[in-house]
Amino acid sequence: MTVLIVEDDAVHRAFLRDVLVGTLPDCRLIEAADGVAGEALAREHESMNVVVDLQMPRRTGVEMAKTLWRERPATAIMFWSNYADEAYVRGVSRIVPEGAAYGYVLKSASEERLALALKSVFLEGQCVIDREIRSVQQKSADRSGSFTDVEYEILVDLALGLTDRLIAERRGISLRSVQNRLAQIYDKLGVYETEAGSDVFNLRMRAVTLAGLRKLLNRNSLEQAEAELAAWLAASPRASGGRR
Amino acid sequence: MTVLIVEDDAVHRAFLRDVLVGTLPDCRLIEAADGVAGEALAREHESMNVVVDLQMPRRTGVEMAKTLWRERPATAIMFWSNYADEAYVRGVSRIVPEGAAYGYVLKSASEERLALALKSVFLEGQCVIDREIRSVQQKSADRSGSFTDVEYEILVDLALGLTDRLIAERRGISLRSVQNRLAQIYDKLGVYETEAGSDVFNLRMRAVTLAGLRKLLNRNSLEQAEAELAAWLAASPRASGGRR
DNA sequence: ATCTTCTTTACGGGATCCCGCAAGATCCCT
DNA sequence: AGGGATCTTGCGGGATCCCGTAAAGAAGAT
Structure with a gap:
């Protein structure tokens, strides 16, 4: 052997x-x-x-x-x-x-x-x-406190720094749907459960931080996702407004 | 010995x-x-x-x-x-x-x-x-591509998910100054240097992602910073508007 | 088939973020 | 003291984000 x-x-x-x-x-x-x-x-x-x-x-x-x-x-x-x-x-x-x-x-x-x-x-x-x-x-x-595959994908997109609009484009759903999913994600991660007020955090960032602390995301998974993202960006030529 | x-x-x-x-x-x-x-x-x-x-x-x-x-x-x-x-x-x-x-x-x-x-x-x-x-x-x-202590602190606050307003409060500077520092940070991390357009990313999130990939931030440093943040939040009772 | 439940999508609006511009403030160098 | 570079702060505005509300579709149960 x-x-x-x-x-x-x-x-x-x-x-x-x-x-x-x-x-x-x-x-x-x-x-x-x-x-x-x-x-x-x-x-x-x-x-x-x-x-x-x-x-x-x-x-x-x-x-x-x-x-x-x-x-x-x-x-x-x-x-x-x-x-x-x-x-x-x-x-x-x-x-x-x-x-x-x-x-x-x-x-x-x-x-x-x-x-x-x-x-x-x-x-x-x-x-x-x-x-x-x-x-x-x-x-x-487990179906309760935890994440479906779709939610997880969107969480990764979020962590990569994509805008809502681009997530929608990538996953083939509408902008508003992305925002709904995000709200779910925020809820499941407990973004709102904080001692001090709740207007303290930037929600999308906070969500990713909590996911990181919870080891739901780590450097390796992000590295890999980053590579996939780069491939997708290259393969789907966007109408690229270009802000600056 | x-x-x-x-x-x-x-x-x-x-x-x-x-x-x-x-x-x-x-x-x-x-x-x-x-x-x-x-x-x-x-x-x-x-x-x-x-x-x-x-x-x-x-x-x-x-x-x-x-x-x-x-x-x-x-x-x-x-x-x-x-x-x-x-x-x-x-x-x-x-x-x-x-x-x-x-x-x-x-x-x-x-x-x-x-x-x-x-x-x-x-x-x-x-x-x-x-x-x-x-x-x-x-x-x-090295003073060029790299980060001063102040910038690093703000980068950490950013990664923790604080809003600009709260970062300003915590670090004792104005809101606009925070945004200026952020712009510097974005620049140094190369947030803008991306093949596809530049309106692709949520800048603050992208900055943290890049910092993570670059090993400037890691889980341990965030864990520690999170603890310090919690202490500060508890010690400085805010007028807590409370959005919800 | 009908009802329930969940998801998707649109409209609209308040809050936040990102940033160009410009007037002081501060510091360093000579 | 003067000049220059950097930092800070305010104003204003466009883009984005977050979310309440509500209608339409999809999936499942009875």
Whole structure:
């Protein structure tokens, strides 16, 4: 069995190596320090299992997993991450193909838990998701305090700095609808619940700040969204008024 | 010699332990997993040296170092961080007292570099700052593309979601001045430099997004600023119109 | 089919934001 | 003291944002 390790932190990489040879003694290890290198290595080998960090320079673990699964949906992938940010959990759930085996464990988990998860995913083809992650996942799928996909997309557009008008254009709805969605978003994020008056904040900014503090948005998700936005802007030539 | 390790990641903590006993064989090690525990331990011991991670739950490395240096300015502190975010570099430079010995090395640095830095700081009382950090520091102090303290404060207020009016109130300047500063900030962040027209973005939001992508702001700095804001809001009872 | 509920869209208006212009104020340099 | 650069502040106005109200459409339940 071949296992590809994709992890930028040298210390963690060494640790992973130790755990893997201890858990799966007859496995061959390949290592990469970021997503781009990882993808290249993955293409050179036929069938393999992957352990990948989510937060890496150049190319996120999520992005790498996405292209990897598109080419070979049967690949077993273990996500190994520092954080249980809702942004990551949402990102991973969105890309896992039908019936693929994958795992999601936190770096704070014990070595035993990691080893067990590795065996379950790579040998048994099961899905193993850490308790902490699981709870985030459920909270995120729960229909009450949480966000639909449309709302989330608009929240991202908001965080990127788009105007209402442009969000409407991009998502194919009217200006007023965007504003309605925004009102929902503000409400769900609790923008109004503040000790001091309520005319204190710039609502759209406050919403994004709260989303950030709540780990619904993080730098990685914004980076990716920024790239998608740039592509969309280039592809849809606007009548560009040009204020200045 | 006593060395206090404050680091939440167990793997990194073990690595640090190894490096320290290898580098300073006759040192006594104490360990804490976050800033609060670290502060408590630091108070129990007379003179010590500290190695601290910047990003930790509950209490940041910067916050911990701040109170620690306030009580005992002679303490030697080694900051050991994953990132060279300008937000961190700025945070550290702001709190280092006159003549204190400290170091700032990245976790991606080699073991030798870390060991060398530890000896320089703890034994020789020198200051050792990684090359990557150094360059960020200089860029940050450079008077041209970069931010004065006032501008940075206002940028943070902006990111917290305050209105122009409230920023003016908080910083003791007029509304128009705030808007002028904002214009400067927008300019320095390059809000206008975009391929597609320039009426695409909500400027204040776009500015914060760019600052985030540029690592000038990060989650930690916002968390801290949010706490300070809450304190200020509570301390300065406003005439609170109350829109709703 | 009818009723309920949710979403979408339009109109309109008050508040805020962004900014050009210009008159002081402040500071630095010589 | 004089000159120049920068910062502050006010006025005014166009654009945007936030939202109350309400009509029309869509989806589901009985």
